[in-house]
Amino acid sequence: MSLGPLTVDLPSRIWRSGGMVIFWKAAELPRRCVRCNAPTENTLRRRVSWHHPGLYLLLVNFVIYIVAALAARKTADVLVPICDRHQRRRRQALVVGWLVGLSGLAACGAGLGLDSVPVALLGLYAVCGATVHAFVGSRLFTVVHVDEHLVRLRGVDPAWLRDVPPWDIDPEVMPPAES
Ligand SMILES: [Zn+2]
Numbered sequence: 001m002s003l004g005p006l007t008v009d010l011p012s013r014i015w016r017s018g019g020m021v022i023f024w025k026a027a028e029l030p031r032r033c034v035r036c037n038a039p040t041e042n043t044l045r046r047r048v049s050w051h052h053p054g055l056y057l058l059l060v061n062f063v064i065y066i067v068a069a070l071a072a073r074k075t076a077d078v079l080v081p082i083c084d085r086h087q088r089r090r091r092q093a094l095v096v097g098w099l100v101g102l103s104g105l106a107a108c109g110a111g112l113g114l115d116s117v118p119v120a121l122l123g124l125y126a127v128c129g130a131t132v133h134a135f136v137g138s139r140l141f142t143v144v145h146v147d148e149h150l151v152r153l154r155g156v157d158p159a160w161l162r163d164v165p166p167w168d169i170d171p172e173v174m175p176p177a178e179s
Contacts, residue, residue: 017167020144021160022152025076030163033083034140037159042087043079048153050074050146074146082140093137101130 013027023029033040051073058065082090104126111120144152 014164015167015169016161016164019158019161020152020154021156021164022150022167024149025151029079029081030160031081032160032163033086034080034156034160035086036083037157037163038083038085040081040083042082042084044082044087044140046078046080046140048076048078048143048146048151050143074148076146076151078151080140090138090140094134097130097134097137099130100133101127104128104130 014021014023014029016022031040031043032038051069055065055069055072058068104123106123107126108120108123111117111123139155141153141155144154146152
């Protein structure tokens with residue numbers, strides 16, 4: 001949905017709606033860890049992007065999908081508050097994911113070279129497991145929607161979300177994305 005420039009004076013720039021946090025692209029998120037709600041001064045800069053899910057139908061041709069997705073996607077740079085403990089866990093998940101994933105790739109290659117199906121399968125299994133481990137362990141939130149003005153995320157800590165005011169903006173002015 002395309003909205004014109006905002007002309008209303010908003011009392012808040014961050015809201016919650018259901019399990020979602022909705023905020024202006026320029027809003028500064030509360031300095032509490034999005035994973036555990038602990039106070040923190042650490043932030044991670046994340047570029048979030050979204051495009052209409054219908055574009056996934058174009059995946060039958062990967063090149064066309066990439067071109068269309070890059071043209072249609074909406075992005076926002078978000079400073080995500082995260083505590084030391086969760087930042088460390090996130091880094092560990094990524095490092096372990098890379099190490100196990102690369103070892104799995106090597107095992108896969110060795111298995112194919114040695115004509116050993118069990119070794120190749122073990123390597124493939126390690127690559128898949130490492131990818132899932134890195135993805136789950138490093139995930140901060142799920143992007144629900146990004147448009148010209150607003151970002152909508154799901155999956156932040158429920159206590160973090162409870163301290164944010166509920167969505168109270170006239171839907172005529174800024175309708176929440178369907179969830
Ligand atoms: Zn934390």
